[in-house]
Amino acid sequence: MTIIWWIRRDMRLADNPALCAAARNGHVIPVFICDPSVEALGAAPKWRLGLGLEHLMAQINALGGQVILRRSDALEALKSLIQDTGATAVYWSRLYDADSIARDTRVKTGLQEIGVDTQSFEGHLLFEPWTTQTKQGGFYKVYTPFWRNVKERDIPSALPTPKLTFTDPPATDDLTSWHLGAEMNRGADVVLAHARVGESAAQDRLGDFIDENIGHYKARRDFPAEPVCSGLSENLTYGEISPRQIWHAGQHALFEGAQGAEHFLKELVWREFAYHLLYYVPNLPQDNFRSGWEKFPWRDDNKDANLWRRGRTGVRFVDAAMREMYVTGTMHNRARMIAASYLTKHLLTDWRVGRAWFEECLIDWDPAANAMGWQWVAGCGPDASPYFRIFNPDGQIDKFDKRGVYLDRWIAEDTPEPSVTALSYFNAVPRSWGLDHNAAYPAPIAPLNDGRLRALAAYSDMPKSG
């Protein structure tokens, strides 16, 4: 039997239930399809996906196989491959956003109609979103009871890498012809220096984190200049590592007595919570979760938001955060909260404007975590931070970057000897932005207190409907 392994966000050989099942049942044809969902990705995640795919292709080549690349609608591509190869089954790992569910349902029906076996598998999450329910039978809207419900769950052990056998490969596209990095402008080389691509890099990252940082995680994870967090979001996004592998490594560290290990596991479960929400609230990336927020006077995209995107608000913590994202493709969690809060509160700008920019720039862009994160900060989401709790970006510097290490890392202007990272921002941004590190650092768009008072007034004027 010949089985197509339809690769999506599961670019790994170990702990991959779909791949294991395919290997067990016959010869495997690994396939990646550049369908409209791939074409629609933001510049940075699309480019990073191409790097991950290139890496996986080399891994499969080393085993004597080949990843087949096709560019078209997924169902059409799979039908044509089935015709070319005589494959009788298609296996894949499940995804949970509304567009992927709709596409996969259509593919399943379309292939079953022509007598092809289709099977979907777990693997992107620790547990399927529909397997956790409140006592009343609904989905969780608050994290803490969700965590209590799942923390004692038995998570199956990670699966080993299966032994794969391949058939003669059918025709394939050339990856370079897809130009997945075309929209990166001149930023790709700069971001590349910060990316850690592929399954073995992800395992190294996990190992380094467990050996060196998990013990400090709880105490130091909020300090953006400290390399204490795992950085694994980049690899989780493309499935270069599985959440189960991370979970078991964290549990082992906990068993060995590592301080902070439980806190790390809790953060990993925030990702599960985000997917639980996205599954039950498919419009989470588009619509305010809480009713009444449609009446909030969000500003549409505006010139202040443009300064925010370019790291030119004159508010140092915010600008540092935005530049970190442009240069590395990721942003520290505390910085994400500060940058998002400043946009939605001090600048009163619609959270969807910020969500879209993160979607464009993050190499760890994740449909569930990004949507939940933005709604959480903006105050309109499930279990959200109350709107009236407005971060003061300068106060946050005093708390989390007292010596200005993070600021020096990312702000070059008005500094006699700017750091290499701060200067690299000016190499990464499009020339059309006209930025020059020798120019003076901009004055703040508006005094922080004015923005705070305006946000509070808008909130108190909003009709509250529950």
Ligand SMILES: Cc1cc2nc3c(=O)[nH]c(=O)nc-3n(C[C@H](O)[C@H](O)[C@H](O)COP(=O)(O)OP(=O)(O)OC[C@H]3O[C@@H](n4cnc5c(N)ncnc54)[C@H](O)[C@@H]3O)c2cc1C
């Ligand atoms: C406005 C906003 C947007 C965000 N957008 C994304 C996004 O697009 N992609 C993304 O992966 N995360 C996003 N997050 C969540 C969080 O900032 C990142 O997951 C985290 O910074 C990744 O760094 P790390 O891998 O070093 O995390 P660690 O601290 O090492 O945590 C381990 C893992 O736990 C998960 N995790 C940790 N914190 C969160 C959280 N708050 N929500 C969900 N999962 C979490 C991640 O998978 C992470 O890799 C967003 C947060 C905010 C406030």
